[in-house]
Amino acid sequence: MTVPAQRSGSDAPARMLVLWCPDWPAVAAAAVGGVAADLPVGVFHSNRVVACNAVARRSGVRRGMRRRDAQSNCPELAVFPADDGRDARLFEAVARAVEGLVVGVEVVRPGLVAVPVDGAAGYFGGEHALVERLLDEVAAAAGVECQVGVSEGLFAATLAARCGEFVAPGRAADFLAPLPVTELDQPGADRAELVDLLRRLGLKTLGAFAALPERDVANRFGAAGLLAHRLARGRSERPPLRRRPAPELTLAEEFDPVVERVDVAAFLAKGLATRFCAGLARHGLACTRLGIYAVTEEGEHLGRAWRCAEPLTPAGVADRVRWQFEGWLRAAPGERPTSGVVRLRLEPEEVVEGRSLQLDLWRNGGSDEDDERAARAFVRVQGLLGPEGVLTPVLDGGRDPAGRVRLVPWGDPRERTTPLDAPWPGRLPSPSPATVLARPVPAQVFDDGGRAVGITARDQLTAPPRRLTIAGGAGREVVGWAGPWPLTGDRRRPGPRRARLQLVLAGEGDEPPEAVLVHCAGTENPVWTVEGVYD
Structure with missing residues (x-):
């Protein structure tokens, strides 16, 4: 199917240059861990691969793969945990190198930076000359390889960077048309369900999706589908009539004492982000381009802009502030500030109508005014007692x-x-105890003859339980029991047999019976503890 070239006009997005560092989480992890570039590296979250380098992919490692499968395919795989702060800290050197040549640098996420191309291309003698200078500068300053793409709009330019394409002006829709519709599900976009639905409807390419009438897309897929449809057509992410942010929407904060540690900055960012988004929400706005500016005790001025495909939530604002402080405060000697930060300013450099997006952004997933007040109260308590409060x-x-x-x-x-x-294996079956004791209480379990009950080598009780004493107190009659449930893994290591047991105790006086969860270790001299209580 042929998609007509995009016409110029107010709806045409600005021409962007995107510089992409492939496999950046793996590159950053290898740099911090001192792993050579020719060795396989994998980054894991929740025991699954979230990023790996090309060497690991050649051995069969893929994103989403379980850790044991990845290590089975590539036994020499270097394993690292996911760390957004680490990725942002090391990417600051790349962003700084780009900023040395081009103004208006916007960090989309660690590993991806975007800049407006028109002015810089004219200064350096064309887009190709600008790209060559950028590649040389980044390689010399940060020592990493990257790819560059140029097109109208951030979405098309990002996809162009993945294949090193220079899309001709006005041809973004043609470039996007043959690409698979799965490209809509970029990191942070959360469009997996939409993409799956489009595929089941037979819309396999961006061009097929773009050919649908906009009105039908809005009726069938809602606001999220309409935004994705605009991207597939090579248009700007949102209608171009954006409101100019009012000065009072900028949030500034002064710190005493100064902020010199990333963990302190991360804690303060939570409260600032909540206030920042609440201020925008009162005006019916959402932020899509966030400016983070700081002044140090010695008068140094720091700044960086972060662009986001979706409107930023309080958690998203806090993450970007934390990432930026990672880059500033943990930069290499000579590049980091000489003193702590005394003033921070959050500026909404680009906003959209929050209500028109039909997204619930302001209450961290809630929808009531009470939720917002509770969230502010929690942040206030954390300010008094610390993050663990x-x-x-x-x-x-x-x-x-x-x-x-x-x-x-x-x-x-x-x-x-x-x-x-x-x-x-060995997990306790339902129901779970209503109360789980932070510290198990010592107990003893006896049979009819007053002998201690234990666990045999076949994971069976040595005798039916008839009486339970807790912490040396009076014995209570056992009127029912279930189990035992052995804790698997004991056969592969020395030590006493271990199992859990549910006991129903006779009520005291007019009280109803009570059920408890007990743990036993040992056969000849068993050690019993009470771990939980059932309602």
């Missing part, structure tokens, strides 16, 4: 009831570190 639970996978619940500070990413759907 407000903790929220996250359910993880695992065998241990206590280990399955992880507490994370309010505002930190609530991501699972282990999958819930893994087999987890």
Whole structure:
């Protein structure tokens, strides 16, 4: 199918140059870990590959692969955890090298930087001459290889950078048309469900999607689909009539004492981001291009602009502030500031109508005014007590009831570190105890003859339990029990047999029966503890 060339006009996006460092998380991890460039490197999150270098791919490692499968394909794979701060810190050298030649540098994400091309191309004698200078400058200053693409709009220029293309002016739609529709699901865009739906409808290429009438796209796919449709057509991400940010939307903060550590900056960024987005929300606006500017104690001025494909949420603003401080405060000697930051300014350099996007951005996933007030209160408590002052639970996978619940500070990413759907041999079956004790309480379990009950080599009880004493207190009659559930893995290592057991205790007086979860270790001299209580 032939897609007509894009006509110039107010809807035509500005011509952009995108510089892309392939596999940047793997490159940054290898640099920090001292791994040679010719060795395979993989970056993992939640036990899955999120990035790898070309050497690892040649050995069969792919994104999304489980760690054990990746290491099975490539036993010499160097394994590193995902670290956004590390990626941003090292990418600051690349952004600084680009900024030395071209003004208006915008960091899209660590590994990807965009600049307006028109003015700089005229100064250096054309786009090709500008690209050659940029490649040489980045290689000399940062020591990394990169690819460059030029086209109208950030989306088309990013895809052009992946294949090193210079798309002719007005031909962005032609360049995009044969590309697969999966290209819409760029990092941070969260369009996986939309892409899957388009594929099931038979729309396999961007050109096929772009050929649909805009009205039909809006009716069928909503605001998210309409934005993706504009990208597929080679148009600007949003309608060009953007409002000029009012001066009062800029948020400035002074620090006393000065900020000299990244963890302090990350904590302060959470509160600033909430206030910044709340100020925009009161005007019905959302920020798509964030300027982060700082002044040090010695009067040094620092600044960087971050562009985002989607309007920034408070968490997105906080992440970019943290990443930028990583780049500033942990830069190489001679490039980092000589003193701490005393003033920070967050400036919404580009905004869009927040309500027209039909996105719930302002309450971290909630929809009530009470949620917003509660979030502000939590941030206030953290300001008084520290980040650990407000903790929220996250359910993880695992065998241990206590280990399955992880507490994370309010505002930190609530991501699972282990999958819930893994087999987890030896995991306690449902229901889980309503109360899991932070410190298990010592106990003793006896049979009818008053002898201690233990676990045999075949993971069975030595005798039916009849009485339980907790912390040396009075014994309570056991009227029912279930289990035992052995903790697997004991056969591969020395030590006593271990298992869990559910006991139903007779009520005291008029009280109803009570169920508890107990743990046993050993056969001849068993050690019992109470780990949880059931409602």
